[in-house]
Amino acid sequence: MSERWPHGLVYAVVCRWGGVVVALGAMCGVAGAAAGGEPGSVADFPPVEALPASSELPDPLVMFGTGEAVRTAEAWYRKRRPQIVALVQHYMYGYLPEAPAVSAEVRRVDAAFLSGRATLREVTLSFGPPGTPPVDLLVIVPNGRQAAAPVFLGINFCGNHTVVDDPHVALPRSWVPERCRGAVENRATDEGRGAQAEAWCVDELIARGYALATFYCGDIDPDRPDFTDGVHPHFLRPGQTEPGPHDWGTIAAWAWGLHRAVDYLITCDDLDRRRICVVGHSRLGKTALLAGALDERIALVVPHQSGTGGMALSRGNQQETVARINTSFPHWFNDVFCQFNGCEELLPIDQHLLVCLVAPRPLLDTEGDQDLWANYEQALAALRGADAVYKLLGRRGLVASGVVRDDEPFTAENCGDIVQYRRDAPHVLNRDYWRRILDFADFQLGAPASAP
Numbered sequence: 001m002s003e004r005w006p007h008g009l010v011y012a013v014v015c016r017w018g019g020v021v022v023a024l025g026a027m028c029g030v031a032g033a034a035a036g037g038e039p040g041s042v043a044d045f046p047p048v049e050a051l052p053a054s055s056e057l058p059d060p061l062v063m064f065g066t067g068e069a070v071r072t073a074e075a076w077y078r079k080r081r082p083q084i085v086a087l088v089q090h091y092m093y094g095y096l097p098e099a100p101a102v103s104a105e106v107r108r109v110d111a112a113f114l115s116g117r118a119t120l121r122e123v124t125l126s127f128g129p130p131g132t133p134p135v136d137l138l139v140i141v142p143n144g145r146q147a148a149a150p151v152f153l154g155i156n157f158c159g160n161h162t163v164v165d166d167p168h169v170a171l172p173r174s175w176v177p178e179r180c181r182g183a184v185e186n187r188a189t190d191e192g193r194g195a196q197a198e199a200w201c202v203d204e205l206i207a208r209g210y211a212l213a214t215f216y217c218g219d220i221d222p223d224r225p226d227f228t229d230g231v232h233p234h235f236l237r238p239g240q241t242e243p244g245p246h247d248w249g250t251i252a253a254w255a256w257g258l259h260r261a262v263d264y265l266i267t268c269d270d271l272d273r274r275r276i277c278v279v280g281h282s283r284l285g286k287t288a289l290l291a292g293a294l295d296e297r298i299a300l301v302v303p304h305q306s307g308t309g310g311m312a313l314s315r316g317n318q319q320e321t322v323a324r325i326n327t328s329f330p331h332w333f334n335d336v337f338c339q340f341n342g343c344e345e346l347l348p349i350d351q352h353l354l355v356c357l358v359a360p361r362p363l364l365d366t367e368g369d370q371d372l373w374a375n376y377e378q379a380l381a382a383l384r385g386a387d388a389v390y391k392l393l394g395r396r397g398l399v400a401s402g403v404v405r406d407d408e409p410f411t412a413e414n415c416g417d418i419v420q421y422r423r424d425a426p427h428v429l430n431r432d433y434w435r436r437i438l439d440f441a442d443f444q445l446g447a448p449a450s451a452p
Ligand code: GTR
Pocket: 281, 282, 283, 284, 306, 307, 308, 320, 325, 328
């Protein structure tokens, strides 16, 4: 596991119970910093029309612009990694704003959740300029363990009340998609309680000694193509009425929201801050990958069936192309990314570089045979493209075929730091996947302490 921390990390305080607002302090992460610039500044990279075309993947160990080779771990961390951090924001996801101070209010604690096997708490995280909407974080921690629990952090699609079947979990305050069960005129209702419980399998995580932390994506930014709600209007620069071409899209905002949740999780005594794992499905898998790539406090990354803009390479992608995703979901990425529609070969990045940013930390790419749209072949190619960076950093990277299937256990022979796990399944997150995700976390980070 990585021992490196974002520069300038300042945090204090531990979690407190019972409605006490706790200021978590300012976090200065790597995410907002352009190469060599101040956090939040736009890097000095060429316009898209001036970029050289190449059908080959950009070499992670060659500097963009100068062509200089990166031969040492020191050069990776000092030069190439920060350059890639800037490139992926500049040309694709948009720049994440500097990390704000976050305060946490524990609104409700149920120490007898799951028949006493877990403690559920609802925490409201507040941050940013006045008026920025808060995030309601649901945290469920196993009871009776001898050590702080490792935690899976992931965003949910329809509200915290859909994750568990519980009559008290607060409904989202913001807009929800009509496709969410129980949504009436884009508002959540009690009808949706527990609707996504099979996707989260909280009982499974708790039984295995893992905690879960989750929040609704719409708390950060409702998933619709406008920037008038969520966090975006609160982070405009003077004179702006909407995000500029290099500013953050929705996926970057969601990833930044995950970072705010991490700000809180690392202060919790009952959670193991060295074992924070990030997970997400589909568009939220793209988000998990970006969040893990940009925040070294995250120990393990699971982009589940994340597809284009996630694990699947853009170059040569015959399924969801860059043009297609930018047309269907114009708010997910920044405006500059649209200039690569139909000309992916101009991209100075590709998705393997996101995996390189995760290095040396472990990453599990979970895919389904029936989920051709997500394109597991292109995801496997991204893992292959990142292997050299893991090796440079003294890790095993990808071993053997790079693929583990079905119920095959993860072993030193078939599983390095990065691996694709695949089973015969469609586009879904369910218990079968969770069992293997937890197996991978046990294998990479050590199994959680058992109950006494
Ligand atoms: C699809 C989109 C995919 C994936 C998916 C999802 O429509 O084309 O990239 O993100 O949505 O999030 O469910």
